[in-house]
Amino acid sequence: xxxxxxxxxxxxxxxxxxxxxxxxxxxxxxxxxxxxxxxxxxxxxxxxxxxxxxxxxxxxxxxxxxxxxxxxxxxxxxxxxxxxxxxxxxxxxxxxxxxxxxxxxxxxxxxxxxxxxxxxxxxxxxxxxxxxxxxxxxxxxxxxxxxxxxxxxxxxxxxxxxxxxxxxxxxxxxxxxxxxxxxxxxxxxxxxxxxxxxxxxxxxxxxx
Amino acid sequence: xxxxxxxxxxxxxxxxxxxxxxxxxxxxxxxxxxxxxxxxxxxxxxxxxxxxxxxxxxxxxxxxxxxxxxxxxxxxxxxxxxxxxxxxxxxxxxxxxxxxxxxxxxxxxxxxxxxxxxxxxxxxxxxxxxxxxxxxxxxxxxxxxxxxxxxxxxxxxxxxxxxxxxxxxxxxxxxxxxxxxxxxxxxxxxxxxxxxxxxxxxxxxxxx
Numbered sequence: 001x002x003x004x005x006x007x008x009x010x011x012x013x014x015x016x017x018x019x020x021x022x023x024x025x026x027x028x029x030x031x032x033x034x035x036x037x038x039x040x041x042x043x044x045x046x047x048x049x050x051x052x053x054x055x056x057x058x059x060x061x062x063x064x065x066x067x068x069x070x071x072x073x074x075x076x077x078x079x080x081x082x083x084x085x086x087x088x089x090x091x092x093x094x095x096x097x098x099x100x101x102x103x104x105x106x107x108x109x110x111x112x113x114x115x116x117x118x119x120x121x122x123x124x125x126x127x128x129x130x131x132x133x134x135x136x137x138x139x140x141x142x143x144x145x146x147x148x149x150x151x152x153x154x155x156x157x158x159x160x161x162x163x164x165x166x167x168x169x170x171x172x173x174x175x176x177x178x179x180x181x182x183x184x185x186x187x188x189x190x191x192x193x194x195x196x197x198x199x200x201x202x203x204x205x206x207x208x
Numbered sequence: 209x210x211x212x213x214x215x216x217x218x219x220x221x222x223x224x225x226x227x228x229x230x231x232x233x234x235x236x237x238x239x240x241x242x243x244x245x246x247x248x249x250x251x252x253x254x255x256x257x258x259x260x261x262x263x264x265x266x267x268x269x270x271x272x273x274x275x276x277x278x279x280x281x282x283x284x285x286x287x288x289x290x291x292x293x294x295x296x297x298x299x300x301x302x303x304x305x306x307x308x309x310x311x312x313x314x315x316x317x318x319x320x321x322x323x324x325x326x327x328x329x330x331x332x333x334x335x336x337x338x339x340x341x342x343x344x345x346x347x348x349x350x351x352x353x354x355x356x357x358x359x360x361x362x363x364x365x366x367x368x369x370x371x372x373x374x375x376x377x378x379x380x381x382x383x384x385x386x387x388x389x390x391x392x393x394x395x396x397x398x399x400x401x402x403x404x405x406x407x408x409x410x411x412x413x414x415x416x
Contacts, residue, residue: 044270054258055263061255069245069405080402082402198295
C-alpha cells in the first residue's frame with residue numbers, strides 16, 4: 001500500500017503520474033468499502049425502524065382488541081362490567097404506548113434512516129457517476145493518442161496530423177476536467193463520511 | 209334469549225329439561241364466543257411479543273454493525289479514530305437498549321403470552337372435550353331409548369326387555385355424569401375467564 005496522503009492534489013491531476021494513479025486507487029478502494037458498509041448499515045437501520053414501526057402497529061391492534069371485548073356482547077355478560085372497565089383502562093394505557101411507539105418510528109425514519117439514504121443516493125452515487133465519466137474520458141484520450149501515434153510520418157499528412165493533435169489535446173482537456181471533479185468528490189467524501197456515519201446514530205439516540 | 213342465570217344447577221342435570229337445555233345453549237354460545245375472542249387476543253399478543261423480540265434482534269445486529277466499522281480497516285483510516293470511538297460508544301448504548309428489549313420480550317413471553325396460551329390449552333380445551341363426551345353420551349342414551357321403545361310387546365321378550373332397560377339406565381347414568389362434569393366446567397369458565405382476560409394485560413403492564 002502506498003504512503004497514504006489524505007488528499008488527492010488537484011495539481012497532480014494534469015500530470016496523471018503513476019504515483020497519482022496509485023493514490024487514486026487507494027481512494028477508490030476506500031469509497032468502495034464505504035459503499036459496502038453504508039449498504040449494510042442502512043439495512044440494519046431499516047430493520048430497527050421496521051421493528052419500531054411494527055411495534056406501533058401491534059400495540060394499536062392490541063388497544064382495539066381490548067375494546068372489542070365489550071362489543072362481543074357475551075350472553076353471560078353479567079359480572080363482566082368489571083372486566084370491561086379494566087380492559088378499557090388497559091386499552092387506554094396501550095393506546096398511549098402506541099402513540100409513543102409510532103412517534104418513535106417516525107423520528108427514526110426522519111433522523112436515522114433518511115440521512116443515510118441521502119448520503120447513499122447523493123454522495124456515493126455522485127462518486128460512481130464521476131468515476132464512470134472519468135473512465136470514459138480516459139479511454140477516449142487513450143484512443144486519440146493511439147490514433148495519433150499510428151499516423152504515417154509523410155509530409156502530406158501535416159493537416160491530418162494537426163487535426164489529430166487537436167483531438168488529443170481536446171480529449172486530454174476533457175479527461176483533466178473529469179479527473180478534477182472526481183478528485184474533488186473523493187476528497188469531499190473523506191469529510192462527509194464522518195458526518196454520514198454519525199448522523200443516523202445521533203438521530204437514533206435523540207429519538208430514544 | 210332466555211333469562212340468564214349465572215350458573216347451570218347440577219341438580220337440573222338429572223331431569224335434563226328443555227329449560228336446562230336452553231340455558232346450556234346460552235353457556236355454550238358464551239364459551240364459543242370466548243374461544244373466538246381468546247384466539248384473536250392471543251394472535252395480537254403474539255404480534256406484540258414478536259415486534260418486541262424483533263426489536264431486540266435488530267438492536268443486537270445494529271450494535272454489532274457499529275463495531276464492524278473498525279474492522280473494515282478503511283485504507284484512508286487516518287482521522288477515522290474519532291469516528292471509531294464514537295461508533296463504539298453508540299454500540300455500547302445500543303447494546304444496553306438491546307438487553308432491555310430482549311429482557312422485555314422474555315417477560316412478555318412469560319407473563320403475557322404464556323398465561324393466555326395456558327387458558328386456551330387447559331380451560332377451553334377441557335370444555336370442548338367435555339362437550340364432545342357429553343354429546344356422545346347423549347347419543348348413546350337416545351339410541352338405547354329408541355331400541356327399547358321398538359321392542360315388541362310380547363311376553364317372551366321379558367328377558368330382553370329387562371336387558372334393554374338396564375342399558376337405558378346405564379347410558380342415562382353415563383350421560384348424567386358427563387353432563388355434571390360439563391356443567392361444572394362451564395360454570396367454572398365464567399369465573400376463570402375474568403382472570404384469563406386480565407392476567408396477560410397485568411403481565412404486559414408490569415413488563416413495561
